[in-house]
Amino acid sequence: MKYAIIIPDGAADEPQDSLAGKTPLEAARTPHMDALAAAGVVARACHTPKALPAGSEIGNLSLLGYDPHAHFTGRAPMEAAAQGIELGPSDWAVRCNLVTITHGDDGPVMKDFTADHITSTEGAAILADCQEQLASDPRFCGALEFVPGVSYRNLLLWRGEKLPSPFSTDTRTEAPHDWTDLSVEGAHPRGPGGDVLVELMEKSETLLADHPVNQARVKAGKSPATHLWLWGLGGAPSLEPFATKFGPRGAMITAVDLLRGIAALVGWDRIEVEGATGYLDTDYAAKGRAAIKAFDEYDLVCVHVEAPDEASHEGRADEKVKAIERIDADVVGPLVEALQERGDDWRVMISPDHPTFLSTKKHTHGDVPVVMAGVGIEADGFDSYGDTNAAESSLVFAKGWEAMPWWIGR
């Protein structure tokens, strides 16, 4: 049996006036997803339980069949796993975004949580200076390590052996992508160790003010990275291998470290695809081709596409529809055709990790539409994949992580 999972990140949404009252999934032309819906079931699942943040870090754990209440420690440790960083029992990882904050009448406003999609090279240069000038403070006893990642998505590590960290599970932080265009006056870290994070964030403003990377960016008409934004911290998580829990040996195709990290933690290989960017300009077809090839080696292949979520964070309904259509045409269609040609039994699941509302540009708690089709799954009468059909379905996974055993264990 071959299993394909496709994750259109943040694709679930509300009806939009600009889309004639349809949701982006419904407005998009998705013949391949609709064919799967007609052949299988349309369900709804909640991958973001109310007690936890409505983040991709929670949603994707649940989608892959892991109860986030039991397994989630923080987003950054998952991304550390993507980089092969080992966290000891007293270590913490913190997500370190490069962001653009402007100062207006309403105080400091989160203008861009991506610092205008700063490049990884520029980010690495900034982080090297943060290491030299912020982490070198003797009070930290060498415990702090800034680790460059992809674009604005970087990490800060606290090595507990050098100096016990001040953090605890009560430390609260805010995801910067949930604050776009909003005043971040009350959004700074709080609780145990929050003051240390705030201090680093504030000091970064001075360090970055005249940074050569920013001078060059402004000259080129791009926004500068004005601050570090620290959030999503946690200690090392431990997850039972997916193959032990569910059987199939899996591989992940994604452009973002969060999904790479979850894959590493559940024992999946990661397949890197040239042209996969984690943004609207990603090479959808290359991801589709890589997934088809991966079935020669793996029983389960998961393709994650970040683009619908990014379009939502930017409030761009047309781009969200386009991203969903490209996923349908360049990933779902070719993948299903290849599975049919192989002659193996197969099953497909398509599910966003969480809704990301165009209206608020934010993730939100709530159900996502799921389509599951293939051997052992009887058609339930829906003829298309969309949020409204899912809302009417009698197949409901209130504990979203129970959808995986339902789908895989039939």
Ligand SMILES: O=C(O)[C@@H](CO)OP(=O)(O)O
């Ligand atoms: O990686 C991130 O910082 C965010 C926004 O890009 O991703 P997501 O919305 O999927 O949590």
